[in-house]
Amino acid sequence: MSWFTSTFTSSIGKKLVMSLAGLFLIIFLLVHLGINLMVLLENNMYFNKTAHFMGTNILIKIFEIVLFGGFIIHMIYALFLQIQNWLARPVRYKIENLTNQTSFFSKYMIHTSVVILVFLVIHLVDFYIKAKFIGDVSDVVYNGKEYHDLAALVEAKFLLGGAVIFYLIALLFLGFHLNHGFQSAFQTLGIDHKKYTPVIKFLGVIYSILVPLGYACIPLIIYFAK
Amino acid sequence: MDFKLKIWKQKNAGSKGKFVNYEVKGISSDTSFLEMLDILNEDLIYKGEEPVVFDHDCREGICGMCSLYINGYAHGPDAAITTCQLHMRKFKDGATITIEPFRARPFPVIKDLMIDRTALDTMIQAGGYTSAKTGGVPDANAILISKENSDLAMDAASCIGCGACVASCKNASAMLFVSAKVSQLALLPQGKPEAAERVLNMVAAMDEAGFGNCTNTGACEAECPKEIKITNIARLNREYFSASFASEL
């Protein structure tokens, strides 16, 4: 077997790939949040223009493929590793006390990920597919140029109580996933040292609270304020 | 003290096991857990019943043979000890105690609570050693080792190969065990020349044996009787990456 195949089919090699994909998604979530928050501005022009740029710029379009790739790689590797992990213990324990694990949410990564996946599909249908392929979005004109009024699409969506609740639940689970995922990815990469691991763990907790909270602001503010 | 015991009985690796209920009475609180099982077995033999098979050897926490998954914990409900170091005073009088074998695909049941941990030896045989001839006793300080590294290597070397890390990991991963041996040798100059080969071979043997993949839950370090830390797993990963991407192998 070549070194390449043996590395990336090994347990540690597969974890390497999935942790890099996970970290990439963590960065993506920040960028995505930054853009989303613009929808809360009084003037929808900023959000709509940025969304237009993100939807048409060639570099961003290439990056979009990389992003889908990142999600798919993360999911396929996660599923594959998880199945191997189930097979590694064919007879389960009758009583299993996992209370003294160092990371609580690490037990439920596959469960939180299922919620995220369901959310992801619905979220893509809600906005991405609608804007890109179905096209039932009204247009607005800024400086004589036509733009999709995606801000209106978002606002219409979050006037529905059901949608707001669904998004909030999904974000809660995203926070759970990242609470373990953030620091776990660094450990997988071999980055663990008493000098900076406490900082990484702290940042992970902050990230897993603030980022979902940031996203949650959007449906909440739209629902209650507009 | 009196106890109700719920013990896993299984004829051999191929058969299906089941729980059997037993009772022990008049146990002193200073009895060790294994002595309590001895008392149960004497009782069973006296009554003409089949005794419960379990593993043990040194009974002082150094050999790693005693296994047992007690009330949901490898080596029972106490930190940093083996089963032979557990005493009945840790349990409430009249309590029901559930005893299962360490469960993992690479650890088939031999009989009842006794499991086959050959897979751990196979990983050591794959590279958990140095092959250099050591010759006579070297002069003290002929090879300089920093205090920090010598301490870290010594901590890693205290692994007794009990398999509690595998037993308590939700993925039945053997990463803590492998990381202890890889770390111990990678931290010392004597282990460096073969470090790359060692980590590649040991990880290959680990995957081959069918252990699960580490998801950094930390359950292993919480249950390890020798308190081996998962920083060793991070070191194992680093060793593995440097061997894979930077070595000549």
Ligand code: HEM
């Ligand atoms: C924006 C979305 C997501 C982000 C930012 C993210 C991030 C992460 C990170 C950083 C890890 C830790 C990797 C490691 O320890 O090496 C992780 C683990 C995991 N992810 Fe995700 N993930 C996301 C979505 C998903 C989805 C959609 C799935 C599956 C359908 C998934 C399944 C898993 C699983 C099963 C693990 C557990 C592996 C482990 O415990 O180490 N994730 N995720």
Ligand code: SF4
């Ligand atoms: S690392 Fe700890 S739990 Fe695992 S085999 Fe060694 S001593 Fe036992």
Ligand code: FES
């Ligand atoms: S019997 Fe040797 S460690 Fe328990």
